[in-house]
Amino acid sequence: MSRPREPALADLEAEAARRRPAFGRDAHVLCDNLVRIYKTEGVEVVALQGLDLVIDAGELVAIVGASGSGKSTLLNVLSGLDVPTAGVARVAGVDLLSMTARDRLRYRREVVGFVWQQTTRNLLPYLTAAENVELPMRLAGGRRRRDRAARAGELLELLGVADRARLRPGEMSGGEQQRTAIAVALANAPKVILADEPTGELDGETSEEVFAALRRVNRELGVTAVIVTHDPAVAGQVDRTVGIRDGRTSSETLRRASSDGRIVAEEYAVLDRAGRLQLPRDFTAALRMERRVRLALERDHIGVWPQDAEGEPGGAADGPEPGGEERGGAVSGPGRTGDG
Ligand SMILES: Nc1ncnc2c1ncn2[C@@H]1O[C@H](COP(=O)(O)OP(=O)(O)OP(=O)(O)O)[C@@H](O)[C@H]1O
Known part of the structure; x- marks a missing residue:
């Protein structure tokens, strides 16, 4: 009689993986141990150092962090502009590390929409607001001219700039341009909208209008929204703020309504899957922990x-x-x- 086979290490690992639900299996946006290393003239900069992030469909999340902490690098990866060095990055079921050039083009046209800080990067100056919104639809193909015009009109209406449809960007205020930019980002009905400091060049009141517009599209269209911001007013109005430090997710602030109707914010340190957490610098400094x-x-x-x-x-x-x-x-x- 043959002896029962000893389980191989690979079998045991496979068994362990079967028993544990996969990390972020149902997430809409998933980063698992994401690493991005830039190499310039022989010098390596580790911009993302094993970042974990899970965002559910329909969430509105703000990403905050000091300058150089890796926020833009993260957004560039999620928008398909940049490829991470290692780890997992998945958005709406698309694996961002294994995309072909063609997949990447389709991903950037149809799965994600983006809004950048500089209004000039979002809109073409020689097209009107309506033409700017129609352009991504023209590039993607598949819609008739009349449908494109109708959709552009609906989106500009939703963003509160329908009366600016025939104006060129130079004839609009900064806030109107950014709201038009959100309409452009939504043109091909993406599942996720990514915004990098969308209110960075605007004054307080205007930035509140732009943020309110982002909130409206998140609520009314159900699009998942990820916003990088330095603006405490923006970070203070979302349900979840994710703090990034040194290329890793370090903290999360969750906001909820208390029983008396007040908004209560609770800050948590993030515990990663390896059991690592970053202690806040002011805590460690106060107790001289080194x-x-x-x-x-x-x-x-x-x-x-x-x-x-x-x-x-x-x-x-x-x-x-x-x-x-x-x-x-x-x-x-x-x-x-x-x-x-
Ligand atoms: N193309 C690049 N080449 C080399 N290093 C880079 C590159 N892009 C970013 N870095 C470095 O990676 C780190 C993270 O940069 P990143 O721009 O993602 O930070 P950030 O949090 O968005 O900063 P800010 O708020 O100032 O925009 C920094 O040390 C930065 O100098």
Whole structure:
């Protein structure tokens, strides 16, 4: 009789993958361990360092972060303009790493729409607002002239600039140009709209109008919207703000209405699948945490302590002593201080 075959490592990995639901399996926008390295004159810049992001269909999400944190790199990848070095990037079921040139063209024409900060990048100066909106439809083909004109009219109406249809960009205000740009981005009924600082060149009141227009298309057309912004007024009005730091997702702020109708914002650190999280810089600076910290699993939280000069836990922080038996190791496992 032959002996039962020992399971190979690949079988065990496949089995483990079968049992665990795939990360972001149902997400509309998915970045899994996304890496983008730029190489210029022998110098490497790691703009995205294993970024994870999951956005559901129909969400309106703001992406915030300091200059150089990787926001534009992320948006360039999602818009199909740039190819990441490694990882997974998927939008509306399209794998952005394995697209052919033809797929990429179709993706950029039909699956995503974008709005850039510079109004001049969004609209052609010698076309009217209506002609600008019709242009992507003409390039994609498939619609009759009358249909294109009707759709352009509907979109300009939805964006509140129907009365500007016959004007060229130079004859419109900055806010009107950006609202027209949103209509252009929506021309081919994309599933996702990406906007990079769409209110960056506008004053407060006008930027509120443009943001309100983005919110309206998100709500009324159900299009998923991802907006990179420095504008606290924009970031403060979306349900979810994702903070990026050093090329990784570091925090999320969720906003919800409380029982008395007030909007409550709760900020969370993002825990990635490898168990990594970024502690806020002001927290680590306040407790002079550098390089090593001590961790302890408590019943309902994990304590983090700076390593003090003597190497004993709890040196600089007020609060409970870290639990656990191993003073040197400091991480107590479940069943010691934890529940299970
Ligand atoms: N084409 C490029 N070649 C080399 N390095 C680049 C390139 N584009 C971006 N970088 C670098 O990658 C990092 C992330 O840049 P990115 O533009 O994505 O940041 P950002 O958060 O959008 O910044 P900002 O808010 O200033 O636009 C930075 O260190 C930047 O210098």
